[in-house]
Amino acid sequence: MTLGKVIGTVWSTRKDEALVGAKFLIVQQVNLKYEAKDNFIVAVDSVGVGLNEIVLVAQGSSARQTTFTRNKPIDAVIMAKVDKLDISKV
Amino acid sequence: MTLGKVIGTVWSTRKDEALVGAKFLIVQQVNLKYEAKDNFIVAVDSVGVGLNEIVLVAQGSSARQTTFTRNKPIDAVIMAKVDKLDISKV
Amino acid sequence: MTLGKVIGTVWSTRKDEALVGAKFLIVQQVNLKYEAKDNFIVAVDSVGVGLNEIVLVAQGSSARQTTFTRNKPIDAVIMAKVDKLDISKV
Amino acid sequence: MTLGKVIGTVWSTRKDEALVGAKFLIVQQVNLKYEAKDNFIVAVDSVGVGLNEIVLVAQGSSARQTTFTRNKPIDAVIMAKVDKLDISKV
Amino acid sequence: MTLGKVIGTVWSTRKDEALVGAKFLIVQQVNLKYEAKDNFIVAVDSVGVGLNEIVLVAQGSSARQTTFTRNKPIDAVIMAKVDKLDISKV
Incomplete structure (x- = not known):
């Protein structure tokens, strides 16, 4: 994702x-510092x-694996809102 | 998209x-300022x-999820015409 | 494509x-001037x-949507020969 | 992968x-020296x-080919932990 | 491929x-001169x-279209060994 x-x-x-x-x-891609x-x-x-809000986006056919997106011409879906990241090293 | x-x-x-x-x-990719x-x-x-016109393009298998494109060797479809963008920050 | x-x-x-x-x-990708x-x-x-010849290539699962390529480990297919491009602005 | x-x-x-x-x-992509x-x-x-740990990630619809991920909006799965690489030349 | x-x-x-x-x-991508x-x-x-050896790799769902890879979390398969390339112009 x-x-x-x-x-x-x-x-x-x-x-x-x-x-x-x-x-x-519109989802702006960000790095691990949310930049x-x-x-x-x-x-x-x-x-x-x-x-x-910070989110995860699933792309491709996986974007159609939700109740709303199934069988639709959609190639990107927000499937999770991110609360926080735990990172050991960047 | x-x-x-x-x-x-x-x-x-x-x-x-x-x-x-x-x-x-032929769809030229554009940024959020339509450049x-x-x-x-x-x-x-x-x-x-x-x-x-400004449009959204769905790619991959999702491009085949319209009445016309189903089961065809097509990997990109225009599935929406864009009226406008509302952007909080670019 | x-x-x-x-x-x-x-x-x-x-x-x-x-x-x-x-x-x-082998298909060399080209820009709109065929460079x-x-x-x-x-x-x-x-x-x-x-x-x-100038061609269009469909990739991914869409590459398997032709009579010959169906169910085969092929991820790119030439599905059209291009006669010409009409471009309003490059 | x-x-x-x-x-x-x-x-x-x-x-x-x-x-x-x-x-x-979060999986950081690495080169063959794990950099x-x-x-x-x-x-x-x-x-x-x-x-x-060093891992392999499968993406796209292939990410849904595990017991847990099947039919879910997931486009990347860790399907193997890497023990080591044998490389003849980098 | x-x-x-x-x-x-x-x-x-x-x-x-x-x-x-x-x-x-591990397959290193190469150009048409095998560099x-x-x-x-x-x-x-x-x-x-x-x-x-020089090979062709199919990716995405197409990587699952072989006897061994079917229904497995694999997104890239070597499906051909290359004997040689005939190139008209590089």
């Missing part, structure tokens, strides 16, 4: 019909997270 | 038989978008 | 039994292309 | 219901490894 | 039970290759 920070929302009216109700969040990396991912929220 | 801008079309006569009728669009990044993706359009 | 140019062939005698008859082509990028992909040809 | 070193743990209370009981480890590379992966542990 | 050179072996005693008997090889690139992949051998 990829570690990221929720920094925004994508608004979309015209989309695949299976995606009605999907909440597309922004260059890349971001647009992911569907399956756990209910808010702005500036 | 990946954020991009539609900048062109790929014309192809000889292709896998399952792809007859597919519309291949072009280095990479581009060729994606099939499943929602009906036009030139210069 | 990835845009590339066919620049050669891989010869292989010892391979997975499902791959007998597979034609492995070579750094990377290349070895892909199976499913449409019948020749040297120096 | 990717070679990495376990350097920490991710704590998460709010997550997809299928993930209750999952142990999320840290820039990237890290958050992976679920399926073999029982400890801090600072 | 990715072109690489077999440069070593990974030894692992503790691993997912489905992986007993798997031979994990080492920066990256390496750990892949399961399905064709019987030896040290220093």
Whole structure:
């Protein structure tokens, strides 16, 4: 999974019909100090997270293994909100 | 999903038989200010978008989860047209 | 899909039994001006292309969605020969 | 598979219901001398490894091919602990 | 598929039970002149290759499309030994 920070929302009216109700969040990838990396991912929220929260994103077919995302054209899902990291060495 | 801008079309006569009728669009990856990044993706359009529109692209097996793309050798699909982004911090 | 140019062939005698008859082509990735990028992909040809032709390559599980590649250990397939690109802006 | 070193743990209370009981480890990618590379992966542990151990991580749909991870929104799994590498040349 | 050179072996005693008997090889990615690139992949051998041989590696779910790898947490497989490359232009 990829570690990221929720920094925004994508608004979309015209989309695949299976995606009605999907909440597309912009997730900035971060390093282990929660500092922004260059890349971001647009992911569907399956756990209910808010702005500036740190999250885990699962990508590829694994992104479709939640109740909401199953069988939908979605390749990234937020499947966990991160409380904290315990790191022995960076 | 990946954020991009539609900048062109790929014309192809000889292709896998399952792809007859597919519309291949060239999607330039963009950052959160809609500025072009280095990479581009060729994606099939499943929602009906036009030139210069901002879109979301789903890749991998998730690209086959639309009515048109199912069971076809397609690894990228435009599944949403972006209206706007709400960003708290870039 | 990835845009590339066919620049050669891989010869292989010892391979997975499902791959007998597979034609492995070397596809140099190119930019929108057909200039070579750094990377290349070895892909199976499913449409019948020749040297120096510009093609589209589908990767991942989508590479197995053709009659020849189904259920085979193949992660890249040439599924279209490109006639031309129409680009509004590069 | 990717070679990495376990350097920490991710704590998460709010997550997809299928993930209750999952142990999320932070795996720093390493080179063949076990020196840290820039990237890290958050992976679920399926073999029982400890801090600072060297491991193999399988990603994508292959990460769901273990008893614990099957059908879950998990895209990276630790499926082997590495004892040692035999390398002819680096 | 990715072109690489077999440069070593990974030894692992503790691993997912489905992986007993798997031979994990270290494959250095190479360019078209067989010169080492920066990256390496750990892949399961399905064709019987030896040290220093040039091989093709299939990744992702396609790595599970061989008799030995099916349904196992393996994301990279050596599915062909390369005899030679015919290249028109590099």
